[in-house]
Amino acid sequence: MTVIDQIKEATISGLSKKVKVLVQEALDAGFKVEDIIGQGFIPAMEIVGEGFKKGEIFIPEMLVAARAMQGGMKIIEPLFAPGERKYIGKFLIGSVHGDMHDIGKNLVGMLIQGSGFEVIDIGVDVTAAQFISAIREHQPQLVGMCALLTTTMREMEVNIKAIQEAGIRDQVKIIIGGAPITQSFADQIGADAYASDAGAAVEICKGLVAS
Numbered sequence: 001m002t003v004i005d006q007i008k009e010a011t012i013s014g015l016s017k018k019v020k021v022l023v024q025e026a027l028d029a030g031f032k033v034e035d036i037i038g039q040g041f042i043p044a045m046e047i048v049g050e051g052f053k054k055g056e057i058f059i060p061e062m063l064v065a066a067r068a069m070q071g072g073m074k075i076i077e078p079l080f081a082p083g084e085r086k087y088i089g090k091f092l093i094g095s096v097h098g099d100m101h102d103i104g105k106n107l108v109g110m111l112i113q114g115s116g117f118e119v120i121d122i123g124v125d126v127t128a129a130q131f132i133s134a135i136r137e138h139q140p141q142l143v144g145m146c147a148l149l150t151t152t153m154r155e156m157e158v159n160i161k162a163i164q165e166a167g168i169r170d171q172v173k174i175i176i177g178g179a180p181i182t183q184s185f186a187d188q189i190g191a192d193a194y195a196s197d198a199g200a201a202v203e204i205c206k207g208l209v210a211s
């Protein structure tokens with residue numbers, strides 16, 4: 001098994017320390033950063049995301065795998081000169097105003113990052129004005145909004161209207177999610193997409209940037 005395969009296996013198993021050691025080993029042995037990500041982390045997170053979708057892997061395992069990947073990415077990221085990393089798209093995500101839940105949002109962000117997107121996480125309790133200024137600053141193709149409360153899910157509609165009024169609605173595709181969200185709610189408020197879980201979010205986001 002190559003060191004890259006070992007990185008993949010250790011990431012799937014969520015072995016954070018081992019992943020860091022292996023990433024350093026791979027770098028010392030002259031492996032390219034692109035191979036560590038493209039043949040190590042991305043396939044690992046694809047396997048984890050698939051397993052989660054099928055109900056074979058559960059949230060705690062997915063979280064430890066995603067954390068292991070993030071730990072490894074921390075070693076790699078400083079090696080990229082600004083603008084050098086090739087991402088498949090830029091994804092901005094936040095939990096809406098009034099909502100402090102972030103476990104699901106973080107999972108979605110980590111899995112999307114693992115699938116090759118640049119992810120900008122703007123945190124929780126994000127107001128419409130903050131979404132708008134973050135879109136202007138970071139110019140993402142995709143914006144993800146998370147709400148876990150029936151009382152805060154309405155904020156998504158507020159945000160979409162505000163983004164429209166700010167004249168930047170055409171620049172972004174908006175995907176929403178969180179436990180109370182449904183496809184029909186997404187349709188009703190004019191979101192571009194909805195995903196029920198992090199695995200589905202990855203597939204849908206890849207489709208959105210390709211379209």
Ligand code: B12
Nearest residue numbers: 099100101102103104144145146149150177178179197198
């Ligand atoms: C953990 C938790 C908390 C923690 C949050 C910690 C944190 N850092 O997130 C704490 C204790 C802080 C908390 C507080 C509250 N909570 Co709470 N909380 C939960 C709980 C138990 C789990 C939520 C969770 O993390 N699930 C695991 C994640 C992985 O699942 P998920 O969030 O659904 O995410 C998945 C998908 O939805 C999707 N997804 C999520 N986000 C996004 C975004 C995008 C863009 C996409 C595409 C997909 C997507 O992908 C994710 C991964 O597959 C739920 C109950 C439950 N079982 O859902 C209640 C729950 C959501 N909370 C509830 C309530 C009422 C509250 C409080 C108001 C309680 C109070 N009285 O203080 C406060 C509100 C705080 C606030 N202003 O936000 C209610 C909501 C009821 C309702 N229908 O509105 C629930 C349902 C509990 C209940 N049965 O009453 N809570």
